[in-house]
Amino acid sequence: MRLINRHPDRPSRLLLVILPFALVLFAYFMGSAERLTENPNDKLLPSAVQMADAVKRLAFVADTRTGEYLLWQDTASSLQRLAIGLGISALAGLCLGIAAGTLPLFGAPLSPLLTVLSMVPPLAILPILFIVFGLGELSKVMLIVIGITPCLARDLEQRAREIPVELLIKAQTLGASTWTLMLRVVLPQLLPRLLISLRLMLGSAWLFLIAAEAIASTDGLGYRIFLVRRYLAMDVILPYVVWITLLAWLMDWGLKRLTQRAFPWYEGARA
């Protein structure tokens, strides 16, 4: 049988899903054990016990200096920045995208501008943000907003253009004004698309967040990783990376479920 026609059944699919993860973990812990037997003070590949100790110290023991639980505090500040950044971007991207995609008079000036803006590398203007907005929360949130809004807006503009012109005409024959047409026809059809775009942009949002935290911050997941780098504390860095990955995956999964729940018509209508 040709390879292209062979499909895994349920149990073997599960096995195939787990396999690469198991291989990576196995390779890591083999390497870690080998290095640690050679040199028990090796810091490069910490063992599971060492990492668990580090997590315990950061997550369940109050910091002696501040009295805070560092992991949770870092998580809270990072998520707060991310949520504010994503929220503002989603709103701005939606408004810009709808305006540019449905109103030709707005699209003419907006569309080329958004294209150019989305080409500006956000990290290149991070110094400008620090100069203009200071080193506080605002510049970190702004980096996320500036980084992903143009891309979101361009995507939504494209989706708005893909709404069949028949529907826009039909809405007008049903007595819609420009405003109510956007409110009742364009907006609801773009909302599920916005959630999908957000999912695709989550990676970039985390990138910008961690970059901003690494350079100027006093807390946050990115800040912590870059801080302990000085001590070669791989036992902290690795769990933090796993934690960030888990958070990102959970957000992605949550947005996916939200799309299915809130817009049950969407999957069928695309077919």
Added chain:
Amino acid sequence: MSFITVKNVWQQYADQVVLEGLNLNVNEGEFCTLVGASGCGKSTFLRLLLGQERASRGEILLDGQALASEPDASRGVVFQRYSVFPHLSVLDNVALGLELPRSPLLGRLFGSAKKHAREQASVLLHKVGLGHALDKYPAQLSGGMQQRLAIAQALIMKPRVLLLDEPFGALDPGIRKDMHALLLELWRETQLTVFMVTHDLSEGFSLGTRLLVFDKVRLDPHAPGAYGARITYDIPLNSDRRAQRAAVDALPPTLAGVLRTA
């Protein structure tokens, strides 16, 4: 004075002439079927009537007034595809037409007004045979049911003109027959003036009270776009229905209303 008057209408895109010298008078309540080869301007003419496009030359009058140059509630439309809103349930697809004109700010009604609109929509949906599918989304309906929905959606506005652009082109022959019966029934009950583009000649003959054939009378083989199509045949059809419509129109309005709904 005719209801719709088309005076010397030309439609031209760049150097491609699609329609030339179109003249037509249509009385209220006529059922015009538009036939012709592909690309001979039937749909273009429909778009002109809809207000989606403006004629390059000439004018179209509705009740003696120049036609509004954008689509509005006076003209309902059903397309072959994409006629219904995928994000609204069947009921809301129809109720939308009652909500939009009455709520300029939010485009939706609340409370008893909303309930009333939905009841009205539900009555019409039962009539077109969608009473069992009020809560479904269009993607869950078959092609025929989607077109029923599209027709109900257009009729809830009580338009004076109904424009149909190959509405049954994608349907099975059996379903198509049911749709013809439905359309004729609705046409009999209302004072609708119908324009229907179709590729199916027999459909054109059996439904219409008037058949308009679009064709190019002049052809330059070296410049295919130089000349446009005209209406080459204008055939009165189904005289029984024409006579019936005329007889009902001649009656006093109170009596006519009873007869129409009967």
